[in-house]
Amino acid sequence: MKSMISLNCKSNLLLKSLNVFSKRSYNTLDAWSNIPEHIKVKQGRRLFLQNGHPLCSLRELLQQQFKEKPINIVAKESPAVSTITNFDSLGIPKTHVSRSKSDTYYVNKDTCLRTHTSAHQLEEFQNLAESKMSKKGFLITADVYRRDEVDASHYPIFHQMEGAYLWDRNDKGSMLRDLESVKLDNNLQKLVIDEATLENHDDLQEVYSSKETELASIHLKNSLTLTIHNLVLMTPDSGLDKSQVRYRWTYDSFPFTQPSFQLEILWKGAWLEILGCGVVRENILTHAGIQNHVGWAFGIGLERLAMILYGIPDIRLFWTTDDRFRQQFTPNNITTFQPYSKYPLCYKDISFWIDESFTANDFFEIIRDVCKDLVESVDLIDQYTTKAGKTSLCYRVNYRSMEKSLKNEDVDLLQDNLRKAMASSLNIQLR
Numbered sequence: 001m002k003s004m005i006s007l008n009c010k011s012n013l014l015l016k017s018l019n020v021f022s023k024r025s026y027n028t029l030d031a032w033s034n035i036p037e038h039i040k041v042k043q044g045r046r047l048f049l050q051n052g053h054p055l056c057s058l059r060e061l062l063q064q065q066f067k068e069k070p071i072n073i074v075a076k077e078s079p080a081v082s083t084i085t086n087f088d089s090l091g092i093p094k095t096h097v098s099r100s101k102s103d104t105y106y107v108n109k110d111t112c113l114r115t116h117t118s119a120h121q122l123e124e125f126q127n128l129a130e131s132k133m134s135k136k137g138f139l140i141t142a143d144v145y146r147r148d149e150v151d152a153s154h155y156p157i158f159h160q161m162e163g164a165y166l167w168d169r170n171d172k173g174s175m176l177r178d179l180e181s182v183k184l185d186n187n188l189q190k191l192v193i194d195e196a197t198l199e200n201h202d203d204l205q206e207v208y209s210s211k212e213t214e215l216a217s218i219h220l221k222n223s224l225t226l227t228i229h230n231l232v233l234m235t236p237d238s239g240l241d242k243s244q245v246r247y248r249w250t251y252d253s254f255p256f257t258q259p260s261f262q263l264e265i266l267w268k269g270a271w272l273e274i275l276g277c278g279v280v281r282e283n284i285l286t287h288a289g290i291q292n293h294v295g296w297a298f299g300i301g302l303e304r305l306a307m308i309l310y311g312i313p314d315i316r317l318f319w320t321t322d323d324r325f326r327q328q329f330t331p332n333n334i335t336t337f338q339p340y341s342k343y344p345l346c347y348k349d350i351s352f353w354i355d356e357s358f359t360a361n362d363f364f365e366i367i368r369d370v371c372k373d374l375v376e377s378v379d380l381i382d383q384y385t386t387k388a389g390k391t392s393l394c395y396r397v398n399y400r401s402m403e404k405s406l407k408n409e410d411v412d413l414l415q416d417n418l419r420k421a422m423a424s425s426l427n428i429q430l431r
């Protein structure tokens with residue numbers, strides 16, 4: 001996104017009062033409220049703090065990578081934040097699709113469940129300012145929430161880690177020293193493809209010199225390449241030829257960083273996105289009370305990285321209470337997931353007429369509520385519109401438990417309940 005950030009909040013004082021407001025209004029429901037039961041029952045599991053859980057180990061291992069840096073390490077509790085915190089404080093435009101009710105869980109019009117850990121950037125930058133910059137950055141871990149499709153890599157609750165690191169612009173020496181400490185050796189350098197060097201980038205933040213932006217970007221890319229590579233080196237040798245692993249930096253765009261980058265990893269022959277990052281917009285820093293600093297921020301999805309490093313094939317496994325999953329893992333180690341069994345798949349199709357109010361995410365929410373974690377994926381397999389303009393959709397619902405074989409009658413009952421729930425809560429006509 002190239003547009004300049006437009007912050008609605010004019011002062012830290014205003015922001016603080018809004019944070020309090022978001023907690024107070026948690027019980028006030030309105031036409032925006034859309035948090036379903038399946039979210040309420042899982043909220044508070046805090047998988048990333050459960051010793052031995054792969055998400056907890058990954059958080060620890062990532063934190064260890066930053067242990068030389070003077071930073072605050074934070075775990076966030078309540079996921080309910082004001083929309084100002086989640087969107088406006090980061091310059092996310094009012095019209096951005098991520099604000100829609102079909103993409104985000106709302107407590108009410110003014111309060112949502114955070115959709116990313118970036119929601120806490122401003123607050124944590126304020127904490128740095130209040131401590132007179134005795135720390136230079138932070139690492140935040142939290143659960144985040146998004147309404148999304150149903151498949152092996154999407155789950156409505158997942159976890160992110162957000163990091164940031166800053167330098168005083170008057171202290172050029174410290175940036176140069178820090179750069180020395182994240183130099184890549186020749187062997188690692190050969191594994192990195194940088195398609196996002198700044199030579200041809202004509203839209204940098206004007207407040208910073210191009211040298212400052214370049215040095216911050218190099219420090220960012222090197223720090224994150226080293227971090228991820230060190231984790232890759234910790235993975236077991238079986239099944240992976242580490243000499244085939246590559247890292248690729250490309251441009252991205254986020255309203256809160258400029259320039260913005262993405263890191264991809266070539267893993268078992270496929271390029272996979274693993275994180276977004278960039279040079280922090282200077283006006284976010286000044287709003288937080290930090291003057292004359294430059295620095296970077298990144299956000300990384302823990303499930304995605306854990307699925308890669310541990311070879312975990314389905315995101316639902318992170319939530320299982322089956323001992324055969326949990327007992328495979330030891331704290332702060334990366335081992336390859338051993339599938340205990342693959343239970344049979346059973347699919348059922350469902351067809352219905354829709355009107356313009358239909359959004360697929362509303363349908364997926366009902367599936368998650370009715371069928372819990374027993375649906376592996378949902379695919380749109382047919383769609384047509386009649387001459388009269390009526391549209392019909394046909395979805396295939398793929399049922400598979402991760403813990404047992406599902407009986408036919410169990411699946412029939414689930415499908416029946418699903419049909420009933422759809423007919424009563426969506427504007428659709430079942431066929």
Ligand code: DAH
Nearest residue numbers: 116118276277278297298299
């Ligand atoms: N919040 C972004 C997301 O959820 C990730 C991200 C991108 C975080 C760039 C950052 C950043 O701090 O600088 O997709």
